[in-house]
Amino acid sequence: MPEQSPGSRPTLEAVAARAGVSRATASRVVNGGAGVRQSLADKVREAVEELGYVPNQAARSLVTRQSGAVAVIIAEPEFRIFSDPFFEQQVRGISRELTANDAQLVLLWVEGPGDYDRIARYLAGGHVDGALAFSLHNDDGLPALIRRAKVPTVFGGRPGAGAAAVPYVDCDNRGGARTAVRHLVGLGRERIAHIAGPRDQTSAIDRADGYRDVLFDADPALTAQGDFTEDSGARAMAELLERRPDLDAVFAANDLMAAGALRVLRERGRRVPDQVAVVGFDDMVTVAESAKPSLTTVRQDIEGMGRLMVRLLTRVLSQDGDGRHVGAPASVIMPTELVRRASA
Amino acid sequence: MPEQSPGSRPTLEAVAARAGVSRATASRVVNGGAGVRQSLADKVREAVEELGYVPNQAARSLVTRQSGAVAVIIAEPEFRIFSDPFFEQQVRGISRELTANDAQLVLLWVEGPGDYDRIARYLAGGHVDGALAFSLHNDDGLPALIRRAKVPTVFGGRPGAGAAAVPYVDCDNRGGARTAVRHLVGLGRERIAHIAGPRDQTSAIDRADGYRDVLFDADPALTAQGDFTEDSGARAMAELLERRPDLDAVFAANDLMAAGALRVLRERGRRVPDQVAVVGFDDMVTVAESAKPSLTTVRQDIEGMGRLMVRLLTRVLSQDGDGRHVGAPASVIMPTELVRRASA
DNA sequence: ATGAAAGCGCTAACAG
DNA sequence: CTGTTAGCGCTTTCAT
DSSP: OOOOOOOOOOOHHHHHHHHTSOHHHHHHHHTTOTTSOHHHHHHHHHHHHHHTOOOOHHHHHHHHOOOSEEEEEEEHHHHGGGHHHHHHHHHHHHHHHHHHTTOEEEEEEEOSGGGHHHHHHHHHTTOOSEEEEEOOOTTOSHHHHHHHHTOOEEEESOOOTTSOSOOEEEEOHHHHHHHHHHHHHHTTOOSEEEEEOOTTOHHHHHHHHHHHHHOTTOOGGGEEEOOSSHHHHHHHHHHHHHHOTTOOEEEESSHHHHHHHHHHHHHTTOOTTTTOEEEEEEOOHHHHHHSSSOOEEEEEOHHHHHHHHHHHHHHHHHHHHHTOOOOSOOOEEEOEEEEOOSOO | OOOOOOOOOOOHHHHHHHHTSOHHHHHHHHTTOTTSOHHHHHHHHHHHHHHTOOOOHHHHHHHHOOOSEEEEEEEHHHHGGGHHHHHHHHHHHHHHHHHHTTOEEEEEEEOSGGGHHHHHHHHHTTOOSEEEEEOOOTTOSHHHHHHHHTOOEEEESOOOTTSOSOOEEEEOHHHHHHHHHHHHHHTTOOSEEEEEOOTTOHHHHHHHHHHHHHOTTOOGGGEEEOOSSHHHHHHHHHHHHHHOTTOOEEEESSHHHHHHHHHHHHHTTOOTTTTOEEEEEEOOHHHHHHSSSOOEEEEEOHHHHHHHHHHHHHHHHHHHHHTOOOOSOOOEEEOEEEEOOSOO
């Protein structure tokens, strides 16, 4: 980016001169004003007001070695399937909490491994105090890269087994899945199928585990594999109906796949929920409410997770600074909630 | 945000020492290496490599008075209705082009007028070299605020009449609308209705103008007012059918409203496109392709617009710096394209 | 409680 | 072509 307009802004020096104090005192006032006589502090604040002084962040960073910024790393190709609600809500939560902490959000949009170098350099450049990332794929190189950059980072979603112990925020995928399946059991269903998500994403794995927690002796033929897309849900449903035409319920690992399943059930003339009850996961409102019939699903508080990621990062950062033993960083698991609609 | 881990990074001084040159020479090499003997440059690069040196951006900014960052200002409450494709594509375009310019994207998420102060302070703080904003509402205070902050800014979407002449990137809303309406005319339709978008958004106004360009003598009863939501499109369609049951085509100012219109037409038993042809605007693929019947619409290259916003900003920034006369900043209007599907 | 002074790490004249 | 020298604007000991 080329140069900027030269409209020079007032410096702390100018403020100090105007207030008739030293730069040091002016600095103290600007940074909270502890230990400065009231009368002087007022004068400084007045000068700040009159001059329209705004601290130069670069100068401040240079000496404090803090940027006041946090990177949010978005791996776009993976985020796409979640489309609007997920991304927007998560970023909103993060943004809100960051704002509350007077920190800035720097968006690092990763399109592929080709961007890794750039990201690594940026992280290492001390541009940000910490980072927020989403561990969507188990085998992704991103977590490793972030670890090497040695920037305090909190993950959204439990990282895969390959990753070292890192702090993360996730919803209770396994518990939520259990709740969903128990709900189906409570409805009297006896042949409950599962449409699983990708095997390399921990959320999908955990949800499948939850299913098995309740139905530990379920027929393996009652589980089909999807990839979180609607089409894959439709395919999986068709497969399940072929293998076990007698099934009377299905728990899909996300709403999109549940929507695909509903479509197939409708096409095959199976009545939902009478003949087959369906439960999804996520509560993507746009999907769940417009599904026919509307989808019973497990809700997770995505925005809240975003906010918690920031809080957790704040804690990690202050630990680091204190030089205290960091130890195994605490992670946070958020509760889920069953939202009953028409499909089960 | 609290302090950062103390793992001190190597400085340029260290690199210079290791390469056996002065700091100035090392700096030159790091910044392109023009005018440095090859052998020395190599030595410096080697030292950089060995030490894992990464320039400290704060120090650099302090002297160059450039941040290498651009703010993207998102007014969330207004963006929401566009949901996933619009936001994601635009940000992707911006991010790509910014990356190509080695600039960072700082996301400023505005939730309401309560955030204006914070935004103004941030912009004034010299944290960013320029800003990208979206002028979605005519009466919004944001454009004025941005102007006051004196940060070079490019808008996405033509700002309303109230705003001073500012550079912006927009698609050819008016021309696109003309194309859509002419297409309907070419289909032999004679009573073509228009479902207009909000009167305070220039995109909606321009599209309505395009409609009138072609049908300058159209019955005013053939135009109904919507607000870009699907429901409003449905309501407008119902209204139109009441007023002019003989209508044989409708051009909706966006795809969401077109989808609402299709729904009502279906409910009322009007065959599309036989009895009523429908054209939308935007080509939101998720909406247009899954509509029944699939929607003929006007496509705009949203990602391309994002990229162009960055290019235009780059140009504005370099003009400013040169001290050349800035004059009326050039804006960019991108072409649109009619995408034929089943509805018209 | 306040001020003087010393840098933070880097770039950019300016000499040589 | 290279090195020397000043700062950029701010925070922060350290005296007072």
